[in-house]
Amino acid sequence: MSYKRPVAAICGMGKTDLSRKPSKHSVRELAVQACLRAVEDAGLKKDDIDGLMLNRSPLEPSETLPMHVQRDAGFKDLSLLTSVEAEGSSAIQMIQYASLAIQAGMAKNVLCVFADCPVGATQGGGATFAMSMELTGIPGWEAQHGFYGATGAYALAAARHMHLYGTTHDHLYAYARSSREWAQLSSDAFLRKELTRDDYFSARWIAEPFRMFDCAFPVNGAIAVVVTAADAAKDMKQPPVYVHGLGQGHAAVPNFAGFEPEVNSGAEIAAKTAFKTAGVSVPDLGFCEVYDAFSFSGMLAMEDIGLCKKGEVGPFVAEGHTAPGGSIPVNTGGGHLSGFYMQGMTPVHEAITQVRGFGGDRQVAKNDIGLVTGSGGRMEFHAAMIVSPHAKLN
Secondary structure, eight states: OOOOOOSEEEEEEEEOOOBSSOOSSOHHHHHHHHHHHHHHHHTOOGGGOOEEEEEEOTTSOGGGSOTTHHHHHTOOSOSEEEEOOOGGGHHHHHHHHHHHHHHTTSOSEEEEEEEEOOOOSSOOHHHHTOOBOOOSSSTTHHHHTTOBHHHHHHHHHHHHHHHHHOOOHHHHHHHHHHHHHHHTTOTTOSOOSOOOHHHHHHSOEEETTEEGGGBOOBOBEEEEEEEEOHHHHTTSSSOOEEEEEEEEEOOOOOSSTTOOTTTOOTHHHHHHHHHHHHTOOGGGOSEEEOOOSBHHHHHHHHHHHTSSOTTOHHHHHHTTSSSTTSSSOBOTTOIIIIIOBOTTHHHHHHHHHHHHTOOGGGOOSOOSSEEEEEEETTTTEEEEEEEESOSSOO
């Protein structure tokens, strides 16, 4: 493992109250709340912020979270202001672009915020996400055939993996159970009741092979982080979370015969680039926080980043490697399935918590190097970063 200087550091984090009840605040108002809490957490003042990056759910129109958030929050004279639209990879991409902008001298302290209100008075999170997702490239084909929601698209991918490698429903349960075991240790998690085998297998089907506990738990709220220069972070209020590695991967594998977009994704490219820029490798990792809107998407991410070989993730999870006490802790806050679904900010929030050493009962024993991933679309868009409490990795 060779030493490379950190790209930047995360020095502040702010989170609104997260809720499954209809929000009294708009997405825009929640974003402001999270931003101001992140600034306070960092020990900074509003005038110290000179960059702002915004991310909303891809289901929401641009006016839901406009760049006028700058004015709402009272930030002035920004040298960097933009909205990032890369679906579930956006949270990490915001941190990446903020880090690069700081290195280039474009800004000093950049806020990155995600806000969403998928749970409303008339429909829950599941109905909110039941939109048509393009798979074939034929306009309107999916909607005409009643194919709605990312759940169906990911369910097809999971079924393909099961056919190719013998992955089973028991393996999906093992992943969901591992997530729940971590959630039971976290006061931030929404689902903390033990997930028994009977609970899992008696739950209703959403889209076979996914049952209810294979799917994310959407909430209303917002999370923001402040990114700053690595040298400046050591003198701030909170323990620095150094960003050592950055990577993106967008494979764009077509849905035609001879290609396997269901089992090969851009996550491999993103992770390899992040490892290379940080000068580390898989054996150096102490924990991983992966994007897992569905059990299978988390499992596929583990294969693609190299925690296990292709097709072996089912037994790997069933043997307890990712659960509390396992060889490589994964999604230590319960992830999207049992923690909460704030899209790409869920794994980012948990990684910062672990690196700071603020995990409480769920704190991992080895937090020196962690990998964080985000993904969007149907396993199409990927981003990854390496984080650490240390400015020097050796």
